Amino acid sequence: EVQLVESGGGLVQPRGSLRLSCAASGFTFNTYGMNWVRQAPGKGLEWVSYISSTGGTINYADSVRGRFTISRDNAQNSLYLQMNSLGAEDTALYYCARDVKMAINQYVFDMWGQGTMVTVSS
């Protein structure tokens, strides 16, 4: 079965750290770019970070740059998000999503996990 399964969320104190994982199965993980997308409670979707299939290209949203680090282990079919200096504004459901170039200038998130909840609170 083709799926993405996130884990690692939880309750963390302000200025704390957390590492999220996303386990991929059912497809050739090392041929796809991957993303983290988050959704604060009752709010819309916010793109967080992208990593290319080889890990050679990485980008971050301005809101997390310098605090979050995306990485991947293609041997383990896994995607990670190291989150440091967390604040209340980082409280959200974090999804991993597969990145696909459908055609020229056509990029989509064609697969999503169910998400892992991160709550930043004292």
Next chain:
Amino acid sequence: SSELTQDPAVSVALGQTVRITCQGDSLRIYFASWYQQKSGQAPLLVIYGKNNRPSGIPDRFSGSSSGNTASLTITGAQAEDEADYYCSSRDSSVNPNYVFGAGTKVTVL
């Protein structure tokens, strides 16, 4: 970074047609993709490009694009189409970043 603008909410009578729009400068370069998110569920890709549907998406969902505007149309809306719909595209300012619209809540009456 670029922004994508969507109407916050729209309602449609059962069986009627509803059109959702998404505007942004990035759409002059990149095609939009549309995601349906039902309550408590992960987003689901429903339309991408000019008018492409992934396997399993009903043909009552269609898309169009012109200039800086992309549209999602549901023709013959069903009760199960009630959801939040988000547009997204690559961000034309920096590559490869992405941007989402704020979402449109579709209510089927």
